[in-house]
Amino acid sequence: MTISAAAQEAGVGVETIRYYERRGLIRQPPSKGGYRQYPEATIRQIRFIRESQRLGFSLTEIEELLALAAAEDTTCGDVCSATEHKLAEVRGRIATLQRLERELEEMLCAKDCTAPKRDCKLLEALSPSSPPPDGEHCCH
Amino acid sequence: MTISAAAQEAGVGVETIRYYERRGLIRQPPSKGGYRQYPEATIRQIRFIRESQRLGFSLTEIEELLALAAAEDTTCGDVCSATEHKLAEVRGRIATLQRLERELEEMLCAKDCTAPKRDCKLLEALSPSSPPPDGEHCCH
DNA sequence: CTTGACTCCGTACTACGGTACGGACCGTAT
DNA sequence: ATACGGTCCGTACCGTAGTACGGAGTCAAG
Numbered sequence: 001m002t003i004s005a006a007a008q009e010a011g012v013g014v015e016t017i018r019y020y021e022r023r024g025l026i027r028q029p030p031s032k033g034g035y036r037q038y039p040e041a042t043i044r045q046i047r048f049i050r051e052s053q054r055l056g057f058s059l060t061e062i063e064e065l066l067a068l069a070a071a072e073d074t075t076c077g078d079v080c081s082a083t084e085h086k087l088a089e090v091r092g093r094i095a096t097l098q099r100l101e102r103e104l105e106e107m108l109c110a111k112d113c114t115a116p117k118r119d120c121k122l123l124e125a126l127s128p129s130s131p132p133p134d135g136e137h138c139c140h
Numbered sequence: 141m142t143i144s145a146a147a148q149e150a151g152v153g154v155e156t157i158r159y160y161e162r163r164g165l166i167r168q169p170p171s172k173g174g175y176r177q178y179p180e181a182t183i184r185q186i187r188f189i190r191e192s193q194r195l196g197f198s199l200t201e202i203e204e205l206l207a208l209a210a211a212e213d214t215t216c217g218d219v220c221s222a223t224e225h226k227l228a229e230v231r232g233r234i235a236t237l238q239r240l241e242r243e244l245e246e247m248l249c250a251k252d253c254t255a256p257k258r259d260c261k262l263l264e265a266l267s268p269s270s271p272p273p274d275g276e277h278c279c280h
Numbered sequence: 281c282t283t284g285a286c287t288c289c290g291t292a293c294t295a296c297g298g299t300a301c302g303g304a305c306c307g308t309a310t
Numbered sequence: 311a312t313a314c315g316g317t318c319c320g321t322a323c324c325g326t327a328g329t330a331c332g333g334a335g336t337c338a339a340g
């Protein structure tokens with residue numbers, strides 16, 4: 001299986017495979033006459049990498065997962081704790097985004113707000129050019 | 141106010157201010173003998189930029205917000221629609237992360253799982269080296 | 281035997297938001 | 311007058327995950 005066939009199989013670009021190889025994520029395949037020949041196992045490995053990325057792991061973290069998979073004394077618990085770690089991270093990101101969501105909601109104008117900008121409290125709050133004066137505003 | 145005083149005031153680094161200037165986010169301050177002199181308005185503008193970043197806007201988007209603030213015919217609604225747009229984006233990201241959260245939860249082992257890796261279904265599912273065989277597994 | 285497609289390799293470039301560096305210049309205090 | 315710290319500018323670099331490029335080599339079909 002040549003590199004382009006492997007790329008097709010694994011659903012990535014040719015350059016991506018070369019990149020994974022440079023990074024040491026997949027090992028050098030045997031080559032016939034200078035051309036890489038990919039075994040099935042490497043295709044599975046690439047699919048694993050993409051799936052892990054989808055789950056939020058970075059390539060560096062995936063490197064560690066692969067090291068776990070390669071080590072003799074790895075237990076299932078090792079993998080679980082890596083997963084738990086990532087889960088905590090994802091939950092943290094969700095919490096941050098939800099705080100932002102609330103802040104944006106609070107900032108948001110009523111839909112019928114068509115007042116010119118100098119009457120817009122939101123824009124004034126954002127505006128760098130002048131400190132907000134007092135008075136009536138179209139949104140809050 | 142020199143650049144380092146301005147940086148202190150605004151809570152950013154000196155290089156950050158120079159970077160914003162290069163990007164056109166803040167305008168060139170008047171200079172005394174080749175040294176930048178910052179007016180209060182620019183400090184406010186930098187604070188605005190940081191606040192907007194915190195709310196999830198990229199520098200490119202902030203450029204647009206600043207253009208809105210500068211344009212004569214900008215209405216409050218214009219700002220609101222930008223905010224709504226960003227809110228939708230944030231909600232999308234939350235939804236994606238929540239899907240990942242559920243997937244990670246489902247993958248997660250029981251805590252007392254200490255079986256060696258070859259009995260770990262999770263690791264086998266992840267492992268690139270061999271297709272998972274059948275049998276008993278410590279986690280599911 | 282030649283053509284065209286594929287592959288090789290190293291290097292440079294993308295986006296993002298800065299950070300770091302180095303040599304020159306300036307302003308103030310001593 | 312001179313030392314010290316701040317500032318100037320352009321340029322290069324950080325990390326992440328690739329993507330693009332160019333010139334050379336290789337393979338299979340016609």
